[in-house]
Amino acid sequence: MSMEQLIDKYFRPGRLPHIWCPGCGNGIVTGAIVKAIDKLALEKDSVAVISGIGCSSRASGYLDFNTVHSAHGRALPVATGVKLADPSLNVVVVTGDGDATAIGGNHLIHAARRNIDMTVVLYNNSIYGMTGGQYSPMTPYGSKATTAPYATIEHDFDIAELAKAAGATFVARATTFHTQLLVDLIAKGIQHKGFSIIEAVSACPISFGRQNKLGGPADMMKWQRDHAVMLPAWNKLTEEQRSGKFPIGLLYEVTDRKEYTEAYDELIARAQGGNK
């Protein structure tokens, strides 16, 4: 299917153009999600896309699935309710760096800990875009933001390491430059039985790029190209060579940790069998 046909098939009619700013990477990430879903040939009725609040979270409204644009930070609890109540649904969570790691940070670590089967696509644009450029927990240390006019003195999260430590069983990262990789990782994440998270490094030229003099949309995408390193190559780099760069690819996957809804079905069988 051509990209144009994919858009016609998976986007709700009449909802485009989307609200994102010129050069914003969110459209690329959202496009990658539908490509991944198409690659897996999932029925549209079987997919639930649940988002929080923020730029990225507007994606749910464009997509022709069962969709929830929930409250700020709360996509994961809502998604947990959807998935546990109806495990037959394929649950994809769309969230941003502020939504997922600040106001929704507690929910993120606990959803990961439960290893509940859902796929989180974290659009990381390094900033609160919707409110005009305030620093998030993933704004790189030393960057400027409207609430960090003297540059932020807060260290940023490495969300891959955080998710892994919390119990996520599939952790990956790609960028909006590496679109094919992003599609493949989202598809693999959906196929993975358990909690999967894919950080999609995305550019916010308006609210982050301008304040930090990072050039235009194409420059920010070239920055992704020049600073992201595929994991096998990354593994061969020295600490010094890694400085300023970041790894992309499937960073971590385990399959021996019990998935939550499956464990719950076993619990039901145990309870109904009279065993505590």
Added chain:
Amino acid sequence: MSKILLLQGNQAVVEGAIAAGVKFFGGYPITPSTEIAESLAERLPLVGGKFIQMEDEIASMGAIIGASLTGKKVMTATSGPGFSLKQELIGYACAAEIPLVIVNVQRVGPSTGQPTSPSQGDIMQARWGTHGDHWLIAITPASVPECFELTLRAYALSEKYRVPVILLMDEVIGHMREKIELPDNYDEIPQAERKQPDCAPADFKAYAADESLVPPMPPFGNGYRWHVTGLVHDETGFPKGAGSATKAAADRQYHKLYDHLDDIVQVENYCMEDAEYAIVAFGGAARTAYEAVDMARKEGIKAGLLRPITIWPFAENEIQKLAGKVKGILVHELNRGQYVYEVERAAAGKVPVYSYAKYDNEPATPAQLLAEFKKAMAL
């Protein structure tokens, strides 16, 4: 066939939940509601339902919203501080019209307050706790059997009107043990049904309502693929920035409830036929009031009790009628005075309205209430 049991109010809520067909509970431990979570953790798997202890009160609200979208009947239970945390998503549930039931077993607040002492301090929080214009239903049981009945009623209302229903308990009722007769088999209990669309998915507009003003709500996964949002939306369910959309949404959400007050608002009249003086009390405080009315009657005072069962929407008509009938009204509540102002407003100066506010960790004794009543009415 039925069985007679000695149950705590909280346990009767659990029985009501199972009987109502609840299949999902998301909660967080908090005194004095925790027994509801503990008991449902055991009971739900037995009926194929799911229980999840979420990471916080907010998350438990989120989880039941998500579960409700799949068509399940859902519950959470909490107390004052947890109720406050849930308020953000109660607003969401009002805006997106998600059926769900929140049990609030009230305790003394604010803050940690007196966690094991009874209170009715969340009366106004139940109505106005969340942000923005919104309309919802709160009902209050005054006995253990009524905990069961009103839990069933909470689902009947919530599913019918697509609205959050708050089962507003207090610690007296939650922890009190009383005799209750329950059916052996819950299968014959009528189950509240959520209205389903009768059009094809291609023609479905998620928030288009008929004259009932309540839009049908298909579960996720059955072909309708609708969008749920807390942004103001038009009948398509998609965000709409126009002022006319804001007004239309608010008006419909108001009228879907307030055009049906006869169906929603329930009060109990106790010894009211010939009453010259009335007590208004609800929940745990009403227990004292029945007794105080009986004592007054023995003294030859024509006292009666009007007990609001539906706390919100307010029993406007019933209180207006009461004000036209009696010589004085005493509102007794376990807080420093909240509901009394509503009663006073509805009475509109027709009769004097007095307050007996009790807020010292203990419910009033009937003798205390009677003394306050006589003092207020100059009897």
Added chain:
Amino acid sequence: MSLKIITNRCKGCGICAAFCPKQVLAVNEVEKIEAVAEENCIKCGQCEMRCPDYAIFVEK
């Protein structure tokens, strides 16, 4: 015509033009993308892949 541009979706960000290896595309004075040298197009698909607005497609 191998390039299909959906003008009302285009926001003129210029990403496609910057990544086009044959300088086929340019943002015009009303901040919309335009094919200025379509005869040079090699249908590599870079523009379609990188467009955040689903505004340009390569017809193969």
